[in-house]
Amino acid sequence: MTAFILVPGMFTDPHVWRETAARLTAEGDEVHTVTLSGTGGPRPAPADTIDLETHIADVLAVIDSVGAAPGRQIVLVGHDYGIHPVLGAADRRAEHVGRIVYLDSGLPQDGVPALAAVPDPALRTELAERAGTEDGAHGELPAPARDGWRRWGSTEGVPDAALDRLTASAAPQPLRTLLQPLRLTGAAASLPVTGVLCNAGGSSIEMVQRGVDFGEPTLQVFTGPQVTFFELPTGHWPMLSLPAELAEVLRRAAAGEGHRLVAPDAAQPPAHLRPFLLDVPDIPRERTGHTDLYLPAAEGPRPAVVFVHGGPVPAEGRPTPRDWPGLIGYARLAAGQGVVGVTLDHRLHDVADYPLAAEDIAATLELVRADPRVDGQRIALWFFSGGGLLMADWLRQPPSWLRCLAASYPVLAPLPVLGPVDDRFRPAEAVEKAGALPLVITRVGRERPEIAATVEEFLTASRACGAAVEVIDVPNAHHAFGTIDLTQESRDAVHHGMRTVLAHLAV
Known part of the structure; x- marks a missing residue:
């Protein structure tokens, strides 16, 4: 049995996984969705006390509740910002994790805050400047209005009703979650990994392969045999636009399927x-x-x-x-x-x-x-x-x-x-x-x-x-x-x- 732990991205709570989770459980898989502190349900603490470590603890709590069992593989899925707490948690429970899935997310690095993955350069600059002030880490980043989600990723394929639900359930993002650097020891560096790329936003396996060929250092680790990739012909929220297709991709990822990148070979130039x-x-x-x-x-x-x-x-x-x-x-x-x-x-x-x-x-x-x-x-x-x-x-x-x-x-x-x-x-x-x-x-x-x-x-x-x-x-x-x-x-x-x-x- 596979136990999927699904971690949402910025502003979102577990509701976004509803249809994908239903399809996974219908096939006999175990599914757990993570509520990140401050972004779903009653707030356990003021926003200025919630940081990336808080969200890592949220994921760790679910991993520990699932526990280790013979024949069970835990697959951690991080969408968008969610990959940051996923990697932090996997680093501390590497022995319990069977695979990490990057779902249309960035590639977080040790010592780098999630702020670096915010897609809008002007907003990155604004938040970085706020971080340098005395009270810069306090407060929240407001959730997008209905017509503001495109600032955070392509909404292609998301039905109007789903976009309405996404907007209605969205919550502000505590700023400290974006400003605190991710700390990794490397304990999870050898875990199997799958990247799921959403083409409507412009990402593709071909683009990643070209980055590898160009010698981009952050991509070289994804050329190993334990790393696979899938593409989905949709925007940044595939759990809303293609929930059934996403569920199938996650199942195939858990089985080790997917496209593998080709490492640079001096005998065959890129x-x-x-x-x-x-x-x-x-x-x-x-x-x-x-x-x-x-x-x-x-x-x-x-x-x-x-x-x-x-x-x-x-x-x-x-x-x-x-x-x-x-x-x-x-x-x-x-x-x-x-x-x-x-x-x-x-x-x-x-x-x-x-x-x-x-x-x-x-x-x-x-x-x-x-x-x-x-x-x-x-x-x-x-x-x-x-x-x-x-x-x-x-x-x-x-x-x-x-x-x-x-x-x-x-x-x-x-x-x-x-x-x-x-x-x-x-x-x-x-x-x-x-x-x-x-x-x-x-x-x-x-x-x-x-x-x-x-x-x-x-x-x-x-x-x-x-x-x-x-x-x-x-x-x-x-x-x-x-x-x-x-x-x-x-x-x-x-x-x-x-x-x-x-x-x-x-x-």
């Missing part, structure tokens, strides 16, 4: 470090600061194409994007056709870093346009993947020297899983200011649905305002196809995109 799909001239780079120039064998000042990588990319990842074969390939392809190819490293390491990345792009453009080998009046910008949001500045106020904006497999609206992004970086809202600026979008047919939806949103807005958009469709290609889909269709799409951009530069 997708972003594989060779570019085209043979390009071996043109050397000229490096200045965070910018690389690939110069053509041509007389006089030449137009330039600046290639902007996506992200967020882990700050510790090596090699950095301007040394990835794909970016180098695009820059050399451009230089081989008579224009200056430019790559750069920008500081998009977190969704809060979009303003920093925008500063880096502006600095590169200033450097490039001042170079006497560059025709500063003929510049194109070409964005990739998550760098697509950075288009917004140039759409909103296109300078006369910007002759074209291009984007390949772009993300063109913020993905909820990554957290809120500054409203400045919303291309669909900025495109109405683009005027006659030519736009070239390369769209892949095998895109992740949540990213494809952002492209469609942008194209709809573009059509509504009459923007000059050309779409290059690559029906059988995937995201980042330049190093993974070595097909003639993909090669033709890259050549098509380059010809189009160069035509707008009058090359």
Whole structure:
């Protein structure tokens, strides 16, 4: 028998588990839901006395009440914030826990408070500032109103009646639960783990695997054989939107099923470090600061194409994007056709870093346009993947020297899983200011649905305002196809995109 202990997230009480718990018990499993102090039922103490340790004690009490029994496996399930008290409790009762399930949650680390997982950067900053005051740890974070839940995660799939119940039963979150650091000894580090990712918010197994490939340190521990993953096609509250499907996933997780990540292998490079799909001239780079120039064998000042990588990319990842074969390939392809190819490293390491990345792009453009080998009046910008949001500045106020904006497999609206992004970086809202600026979008047919939806949103807005958009469709290609889909269709799409951009530069 499996004994599931279900721990809710911020503002919520055990009622959210009602339907999922009923389906688990109907299959013969034992289910216990945890009421976290201060967020369900009568308050046992003032909010300013409730902290993360209080919630860890709440989970420990349930583990101890279940007890150890031959043939019984305890599976701890933590949704959202609930993973913090789950990990704290598992660390102290590791011998009683058979598996930990991260349900659309963050990845808490020893010594880091739950505040770090709050998705809204502005709110994180506000609460961090309050924590530094004399009475900063007192009080509560108000529960969301009905239309405020999206600030905390995608509500896609949640029926209206369920959202009404969620709002009616929501309780304020004691601030000390978010401010107290999680303390872990490592006792539970070897326990089996399952991650359940909710796709509507933008998370996916593919995204996690790419983080592993990029060398993100916090993800390397999830490549072991005892770690599995599942995906659900819904928003942040699957117990409300897909309760039956969630119950089935939890049962399968308890049985050790699920997708396993692939650890980096030097003999098989990850997708972003594989060779570019085209043979390009071996043109050397000229490096200045965070910018690389690939110069053509041509007389006089030449137009330039600046290639902007996506992200967020882990700050510790090596090699950095301007040394990835794909970016180098695009820059050399451009230089081989008579224009200056430019790559750069920008500081998009977190969704809060979009303003920093925008500063880096502006600095590169200033450097490039001042170079006497560059025709500063003929510049194109070409964005990739998550760098697509950075288009917004140039759409909103296109300078006369910007002759074209291009984007390949772009993300063109913020993905909820990554957290809120500054409203400045919303291309669909900025495109109405683009005027006659030519736009070239390369769209892949095998895109992740949540990213494809952002492209469609942008194209709809573009059509509504009459923007000059050309779409290059690559029906059988995937995201980042330049190093993974070595097909003639993909090669033709890259050549098509380059010809189009160069035509707008009058090359």
